[in-house]
Amino acid sequence: MKTQAGNNKIKSTQIQTIHPAEIRKEFPILNTQVNGKPLIYFDNAATTQKPKVVIDSITNYYRNQNANIHRGLHELSDRATQQYEQARKKTADFIHAKEKAEINFLRGTTEAINLVASAWGNQFLQQGDEIMISQMEHHSNIVPWYRICKSKGCRLKIIPLNDVGELNMETFASLLNAKTKLVSVAYISNALGLINPIQKIIDIAHQAGALVMLDAAQAVQHTKIDVQSLDCDFLAFSGHKMYAPTGIGVLYAKRAILESMQPYQSGGEMIDKVGFDEVTYNELPYKFEAGTPNICGAIALGTAIDFIQDTGMDNIQRYEHELITYASDALKTIKGLRIYGENAKNAPVISFNIEGLHHYDIGSLLNQYGIAIRTGHHCTQPLMDFFGISGTCRASFAFYNTKEEIDRMIQALNHIIKMLTK
Amino acid sequence: MNRQSIAETEKEIVEEFELFDDPVNKYEYLIDIGHQLPEMPQDLKTDANIIDGCTSRVWISAVLKDQRVYYQADSNTVITKGIIALLLRVLNGRKPAEIIDAQLDFLQKINMHNLLSEQRSNGLQSMIRRIKREAQKFIIA
Numbered sequence A: 001m002k003t004q005a006g007n008n009k010i011k012s013t014q015i016q017t018i019h020p021a022e023i024r025k026e027f028p029i030l031n032t033q034v035n036g037k038p039l040i041y042f043d044n045a046a047t048t049q050k051p052k053v054v055i056d057s058i059t060n061y062y063r064n065q066n067a068n069i070h071r072g073l074h075e076l077s078d079r080a081t082q083q084y085e086q087a088r089k090k091t092a093d094f095i096h097a098k099e100k101a102e103i104n105f106l107r108g109t110t111e112a113i114n115l116v117a118s119a120w121g122n123q124f125l126q127q128g129d130e131i132m133i134s135q136m137e138h139h140s141n142i143v144p145w146y147r148i149c150k151s152k153g154c155r156l157k158i159i160p161l162n163d164v165g166e167l168n169m170e171t172f173a174s175l176l177n178a179k180t181k182l183v184s185v186a187y188i189s190n191a192l193g194l195i196n197p198i199q200k201i202i203d204i205a206h207q208a209g210a211l212v213m214l215d216a217a218q219a220v221q222h223t224k225i226d227v228q229s230l231d232c233d234f235l236a237f238s239g240h241k242m243y244a245p246t247g248i249g250v251l252y253a254k255r256a257i258l259e260s261m262q263p264y265q266s267g268g269e270m271i272d273k274v275g276f277d278e279v280t281y282n283e284l285p286y287k288f289e290a291g292t293p294n295i296c297g298a299i300a301l302g303t304a305i306d307f308i309q310d311t312g313m314d315n316i317q318r319y320e321h322e323l324i325t326y327a328s329d330a331l332k333t334i335k336g337l338r339i340y341g342e343n344a345k346n347a348p349v350i351s352f353n354i355e356g357l358h359h360y361d362i363g364s365l366l367n368q369y370g371i372a373i374r375t376g377h378h379c380t381q382p383l384m385d386f387f388g389i390s391g392t393c394r395a396s397f398a399f400y401n402t403k404e405e406i407d408r409m410i411q412a413l414n415h416i417i418k419m420l421t422k
Numbered sequence B: 001m002n003r004q005s006i007a008e009t010e011k012e013i014v015e016e017f018e019l020f021d022d023p024v025n026k027y028e029y030l031i032d033i034g035h036q037l038p039e040m041p042q043d044l045k046t047d048a049n050i051i052d053g054c055t056s057r058v059w060i061s062a063v064l065k066d067q068r069v070y071y072q073a074d075s076n077t078v079i080t081k082g083i084i085a086l087l088l089r090v091l092n093g094r095k096p097a098e099i100i101d102a103q104l105d106f107l108q109k110i111n112m113h114n115l116l117s118e119q120r121s122n123g124l125q126s127m128i129r130r131i132k133r134e135a136q137k138f139i140i141a
């Protein structure tokens, strides 16, 4: 399972505790200074930084391997094809897909959801059918469904939230009926870090005869995923949120479903035979990968997966849990600070506001201390409406972050509060 | 009434901000200035007075007295209030034509990182456009 690069950089798969000082050496950008201060990067839910092995894999590809795939008989093309397909295999293993043909390399989560809404939706939705999403979804898991429902005369139903912002599971069950064709929810909420009870959602939805799509954009980097044991029908994620470059992402779907679907985009790669009167399509997964794909991105995603596996998802999860617990306890010492959607099962993402202050001021000022957080609605306007706010401050951690960095954020916040409330 | 020229007031502000090395202190100063912005009467905070294109909410209204423009403005974020306060310090009590011709590049010159960020500077441009548009109205009338 280990690559050469992985073996060189991280020696032991047996690391029990994460040593952030060691991990940080793998991420060159963490040495950056911002406003004369060392960068503290707490915007990992937006995108993670990239380890050297991933950066090296990108340069190595263009220095030594660049060729188009599945086309040439020549040596370089053959090598690039092998690497690309090896990355697909690694990705399949990473989420425990039954076979690599179920892994479609796309641009990211957004494209994956659009593909399903468009290709599957156009083909299988009838007027009067229902799609269900939740109140906490990212806009990219709302708008594609909104559009396909509009164009097919279907109803978009919303799973409501309870007081603390968790999915209301009782209402969810009662909203399902024979017309519900698909339920699409976030595995982990990007704005709140809440981990949704997806196994229950899948089981209940399947009993009602609906398919389930998981938006795993905030999950793949924090938790082990096993699509077979979950039994989800579709799963989408983005490479750039899991230490890989931008522009590469994945749609997993069960083979039978992919086979039943018509292509999404068309052109080269995805065809078998082309005549002007008849076109037959290529087999999976090429059917959904029209045109020259992001070869380098896919290979680098494979390297990022190695990096995660070598570090150990259990180790990552344990350490990130320590970080979020520490951050949450520390933030609670600040008077007037409210945390949104906090429960015992949070991914390392924490959303808050401070009474009387605007998230925009807080974010701008933290930036002066070299601290990068995200402020605003986090592409979840319906969720912000639920809380009756325009946005939050969101700090999101990765396993290269440290408790010392959290301490520095708390110090900065205390200073900022004094400044703003004078 | 304003004795300095617009350019002079701009220069004065730039010099004040040059006293600070650490951007945190620059912001602290800007926030203090924001806190001193005279309160805008609630009945002026109408939807029509909201400036579109700003991340934070900004209201502005203008009146003409003795051939000179006087603005009142407010924002729901303190940093923006600081920026508004600076703009009003430069522009309040000027003739409409002066306002329309004003360079207003002092905000770039004080070199505060966030003021120049893409999102912020779009908001700032909207604000300046609106301020000039208000002045323009008095020329046509």
Ligand SMILES: Cc1ncc(COP(=O)(O)O)c(C=O)c1O
Pocket: A045, A046, A107, A108, A109, A110, A111, A138, A140, A141, A186, A188, A189, A190, A215, A217, A218, A238, A379
């Ligand atoms: C939960 C969730 N879904 C979808 C997306 C969209 O991902 P991308 O922009 O990589 O397509 C994001 C990223 O912001 C996200 O956090």
